[in-house]
Amino acid sequence: xxxxxxxxxxxxxxxxxxxxxxxxxxxxxxxxxxxxxxxxxxxxxxxxxxxxxxxxxxxxxxxxxxxxxxxxxxxxxxxxxxxxxxxxxxxxxxxxxxxxxxxxxxxxxxxxxxxxxxxxxxxxxxxxxxxxxxxxxxxxxxxxxxxxxxxxxxxxxxxxxxxxxxxxxxxxxxxxxxxxxxxxxxxxxxxxxxxxxxxxxxxxxxxxxxxxxxxxxxxxxxxxxxxxxxxxxxxxxxxxxxxxxxxxxxxxxxxxxxxxxxxxxxxxxxxxxxxxxxxxxxxxxxxxxxxxxxxxxxxxxxxxxxxxxxxxxxxxxxxxxxxxxxxxxxxxxxxxxxxxxxxxxxxxxxxxxxxxxxxxxxxxxxxxxxxxxxxxxxxxxxxxxxxxxxxxxxxxxxxxxxxxxxxxxxxxxxxxxxxx
Amino acid sequence: xxxxxxxxxxxxxxxxxxxxxxxxxxxxxxxxxxxxxxxxxxxxxxxxxxxxxxxxxxxxxxxxxxxxxxxxxxxxxxxxxxxxxxxxxxxxxxxxxxxxxxxxxxxxxxxxxxxxxxxxxxxxxxxxxxxxxxxxxxxxxxxxxxxxxxxxxxxxxxxxxxxxxxxxxxxxxxxxxxxxxxxxxxxxxxxxxxxxxxxxxxxxxxxxxxxxxxxxxxxxxxxxxxxxxxxxxxxxxxxxxxxxxxxxxxxxxxxxxxxxxxxxxxxxxxxxxxxxxxxxxxxxxxxxxxxxxxxxxxxxxxxxxxxxxxxxxxxxxxxxxxxxxxxxxxxxxxxxxxxxxxxxxxxxxxxxxxxxxxxxxxxxxxxxxxxxxxxxxxxxxxxxxxxxxxx
Numbered sequence: 001x002x003x004x005x006x007x008x009x010x011x012x013x014x015x016x017x018x019x020x021x022x023x024x025x026x027x028x029x030x031x032x033x034x035x036x037x038x039x040x041x042x043x044x045x046x047x048x049x050x051x052x053x054x055x056x057x058x059x060x061x062x063x064x065x066x067x068x069x070x071x072x073x074x075x076x077x078x079x080x081x082x083x084x085x086x087x088x089x090x091x092x093x094x095x096x097x098x099x100x101x102x103x104x105x106x107x108x109x110x111x112x113x114x115x116x117x118x119x120x121x122x123x124x125x126x127x128x129x130x131x132x133x134x135x136x137x138x139x140x141x142x143x144x145x146x147x148x149x150x151x152x153x154x155x156x157x158x159x160x161x162x163x164x165x166x167x168x169x170x171x172x173x174x175x176x177x178x179x180x181x182x183x184x185x186x187x188x189x190x191x192x193x194x195x196x197x198x199x200x201x202x203x204x205x206x207x208x209x210x211x212x213x214x215x216x217x218x219x220x221x222x223x224x225x226x227x228x229x230x231x232x233x234x235x236x237x238x239x240x241x242x243x244x245x246x247x248x249x250x251x252x253x254x255x256x257x258x259x260x261x262x263x264x265x266x267x268x269x270x271x272x273x274x275x276x277x278x279x280x281x282x283x284x285x286x287x288x289x290x291x292x293x294x295x296x297x298x299x300x301x302x303x304x305x306x307x308x309x310x311x312x313x314x315x316x317x318x319x320x321x322x323x324x325x326x327x328x329x330x331x332x333x334x335x336x337x338x339x340x341x342x343x344x345x346x347x348x349x350x351x352x353x354x355x356x357x358x359x360x361x362x363x364x365x366x367x368x369x370x371x372x373x374x375x376x377x378x379x380x381x382x383x384x385x386x387x388x389x390x391x392x393x394x395x396x397x398x399x400x401x402x403x404x405x406x407x408x409x410x411x412x413x414x415x416x417x418x419x420x
Numbered sequence: 421x422x423x424x425x426x427x428x429x430x431x432x433x434x435x436x437x438x439x440x441x442x443x444x445x446x447x448x449x450x451x452x453x454x455x456x457x458x459x460x461x462x463x464x465x466x467x468x469x470x471x472x473x474x475x476x477x478x479x480x481x482x483x484x485x486x487x488x489x490x491x492x493x494x495x496x497x498x499x500x501x502x503x504x505x506x507x508x509x510x511x512x513x514x515x516x517x518x519x520x521x522x523x524x525x526x527x528x529x530x531x532x533x534x535x536x537x538x539x540x541x542x543x544x545x546x547x548x549x550x551x552x553x554x555x556x557x558x559x560x561x562x563x564x565x566x567x568x569x570x571x572x573x574x575x576x577x578x579x580x581x582x583x584x585x586x587x588x589x590x591x592x593x594x595x596x597x598x599x600x601x602x603x604x605x606x607x608x609x610x611x612x613x614x615x616x617x618x619x620x621x622x623x624x625x626x627x628x629x630x631x632x633x634x635x636x637x638x639x640x641x642x643x644x645x646x647x648x649x650x651x652x653x654x655x656x657x658x659x660x661x662x663x664x665x666x667x668x669x670x671x672x673x674x675x676x677x678x679x680x681x682x683x684x685x686x687x688x689x690x691x692x693x694x695x696x697x698x699x700x701x702x703x704x705x706x707x708x709x710x711x712x713x714x715x716x717x718x719x720x721x722x723x724x725x726x727x728x729x730x731x732x733x734x735x736x737x738x739x740x741x742x743x744x745x746x747x748x749x750x751x752x753x754x755x756x757x758x759x760x761x762x763x764x765x766x767x768x769x770x771x772x773x774x775x776x777x778x779x780x781x782x783x784x785x786x787x788x789x790x791x792x793x794x795x796x797x798x799x800x801x802x803x804x805x806x807x808x809x810x811x
Contacts, residue, residue: 400561
C-alpha cells in the first residue's frame with residue numbers, strides 16, 4: 001500500500017499520455033453534448049440562457065462603443081456570438097445542425113464576421129465626455145418651453161413661481177406669472193442621442209445599464225467561482241476524512257448559515273470600504289462555506305462509500321489524490337448547479353447593499369435605483385419611467401435568468417427529477 | 421433522543437459563545453464611536469463631563485475588560501443601555517419591537533406558505549403542461565424580482581396612485597392620539613387572536629381529514645370554519661374587550677395590507693418550487709402507483725398520498741423561515757418604515773449603537789439556532805427513514 005506501486009500501475013495501464021488526455025477530452029465532450037441535449041429540451045432554461053447572452057452582449061459592447069475594438073472584447077464577443085450563431089442562425093439558414101463538418105467552420109466564420117462587423121460598425125461611436133457612465137455629461141439636453149404660473153396643474157407645460165426664482169428673462173428681469181421660459185432639463189427623456197434618456201446628472205442611462213451589466217457579471221462570476229471552490233473543497237474533505245475535521249467544518253458551516261447574512265454585510269460595509277470584488281469574495285465564502293457546503297457534503301458522503309474509492313485506496317492513492325481525482329469530479333455537477341443560484345443571490349445582494357447606500361462602487365444597477373429613489377423619482381410614477389424601470393428590470397431579469405438556468409440544470413443533473 | 425438533544429444544546433451553547441464573541445469584536449471594530457461623537461459635537465457639554473460619561477460607560481477600559489464584563493452581564497440577563505436612546509435598557513427596546521415583527525411576519529409566513537403549497541401541488545401534478553410553464557415563469561420572475569424596487573413600485577401604485585392603503589409606518593398617529601391602549605397591547609391582542617385562530621383551524625383541518633365520506637367531510641368542515649369565523653366576528657364586534665380595540669386593530673391591519681401582499685407575491689414561488697420538486701420525488705414512489713392501481717380518484721392520490729408526504733421539506737423550511745424572519749425583515753421594515761426588529765438591527769448598526777446592535781444580533785442568532793434544532797428534531801419525528809445515531 002505505497003504510493004509507488006500505485007503510480008507504476010497507472011503508468012503501465014495507460015501507456016502514452018496523449019491518448020489518455022484525448023480519451024478524457026472525448027468523454028468530456030460526449031458528456032457535455034449529452035447534457036446540452038437534455039438541457040435544450042427545457043424551454044425555460046433556454047429562455048434563461050438567451051437573457052444571459054443578451055446581457056453579456058450588452059456588457060461586452062460597452063467598451064467597444066466607448067473606445068473601439070480591443071482583443072479581449074473581441075474574444076469575449078466571439079464567445080457570446082459563436083453559440084448564438086450555431087444555435088439560432090444556422091437552423092434558420094437551413095443548415096443541418098448535426099452535420100458538424102460543415103457547421104463548425106461555418107459558425108466560427110459567421111461569428112468572427114459578426115464580431116468584426118460589430119467592431120467596425122459600433123467602434124468608438126460614443127464620445128466618452130458625453131457617454132461615460134460615471135463622469136459623462138450631456139452638455140446640450142433638449143429644451144422645453146414652460147409657462148410660469150401661480151399654481152401648477154400640469155407639470156409638463158407649467159412652472160411654479162418658486163422654481164422660477166432659479167431662472168430669469170433674457171434681459172435679466174425676474175420672471176412673473178405668464179412669462180414663458182426655455183428650460184434645458186436633466187433628466188432628459190429618451191430621444192435620438194440618448195435612447196433611454198439621461199439621469200439627473202445628465203449621464204446616459206443606456207451606458208450606465210451596460211456598465212452595470214459588467215459589474216453584475218464580474219460580481220456573479222467571482223462569487224460563483226469562490227462558492228464552488230470552497231463548497232467542493234469543504235464538502236469533499238469533510239465527507240472523506242470524517243471525524244473531528246468533519247465536525248469542525250460542519251459546525252463552522254452551521255455558524256455561517258446561522259449568521260444573519262444581510263446584517264453581517266451591513267456591519268462589514270461600515271468597517272471596511274467595500275468594493276465590488278470584496279463583496280464578491282465575501283459572498284462566495286459565506287454561501288460556499290455555509291449552506292452549499294452542507295449540501296455538497298451529503299452528496300460527497302454518498303460518493304465516499306462507493307467501491308471505486310475503496311479500490312483507489314487499495315491501489316495506494318494518497319488522501320489528496322482520492323479527494324481530488326475521485327471525489328471532487330463526482331460532486332462537481334451539483335456544485336455547478338449551486339453556482340447558478342449563487343450568481344442570482346450575489347446580484348441581488350449587491351443591488352440591495354447599493355440600494356441601502358453601503359457600497360463603494362462606480363456604477364451598478366443597484367446604485368442607479370438608489371439614485372432614483374434618493375432624489376424622489378419613484379413616487380412620480382410613470383413620468384420619469386426611464387429612471388425607475390430599466391435598472392430595476394435589469395436586476396430582476398438577470399437574476400431570474402440565472403435562476404432559470406439553475407433550475408433547468410437541476411432537471412439535467414439531479415437524477416431523481418429526470419423524465420426517463 | 422434526550423441525549424441527542426442534550427448534545428446538540430451543548431454544541432449550541434458553544435456555537436452561540438463564538439457567535440457572540442464574533443459579533444462583539446466585529447461591532448467594536450467599527451470606526452468611530454457614537455458616544456464620543458455625541459459629546460464631541462455638543463458644545464454644551466464640557467470635556468470633563470464627556471470624559472466622565474465615557475468612563476462611567478466603561479468605554480475607556482481595554483477591550484478584554486469590556487468583553488469580559490459584557491459577557492458576564494449578558495449571561496445574567498443584563499444587555500446594557502442603548503447609546504442612541506440613552507437611559508433605555510436594550511432589553512426594553514427589543515421587547516417593544518418583537519410583537520410588531522411577530523404579527524407582521526407570522527401573517528406573511530402563513531399566507532405565502534399556503535399559497536406556495538397549493539400552487540406547488542398544482543404544478544407538480546400538471547408537469548410539462550402550459551399551466552406549469554406559466555406559473556413557473558411568473559413565480560420565478562416574482563421570486564427573483566429586485567425586492568426593494570418591486571416594493572417601491574407597489575407603494576407607488578397602491579398607496580400613492582390608487583390611494584387605498586397607507587404609505588408606510590404601522591399606525592396612523594391621528595387615530596391614536598387619545599387611545600386608551602398602547603400599540604404594543606393591541607399588537608399582543610392581534611397576535612393572540614391570530615395564534616388561537618390558526619391553531620384552531622389547523623387542529624380542525626387535521627381532524628376533518630380523517631372523515632372518509634367526502635360529502636360529509638365537506639359539510640362538517642365548512643360548518644366548523646363558519647363557526648370559527650363567527651367567533652372571530654363576535655370577538656371584534658360583540659365582546660366588550662374586542663370591540664374597544666377594534667378600531668386600533670383595524671388601523672394596524674390596514675397598514676399591514678401592503679407589506680403582507682408584497683412579501684406573499686415575491687416569496688410564494690420559493691415554496692411552490694420546493695413543493696413541486698418534493699412532490700415529483702414522491703410521485704415516483706411505488707405507493708403512488710399502488711394508489712392509482714387501486715382505482716382511487718386522481719385528486720385523492722394527489723392530496724392524500726403525494727402531497728402529505730411532500731409536506732415534509734415544506735414544514736422544515738417553514739421552521740427555518742420562522743427562525744430567520746428578522747434577517748429577512750431588514751429590507752421590508754426599512755422600505756415600509758415598519759419599526760420592528762429588522763429595522764432595529766439595521767438602524768442600530770448604522771448608528772453604531774453597540775449594545776443595541778449586539779443585543780439584536782444575539783436575539784437573531786438564538787432564534788436561528790433554536791430553529792435549526794427544532795428542524796432536526798422534527799425530521800426525526802416526521803421522517804421514519806431518519807434515525808439518530810449513537811442510541
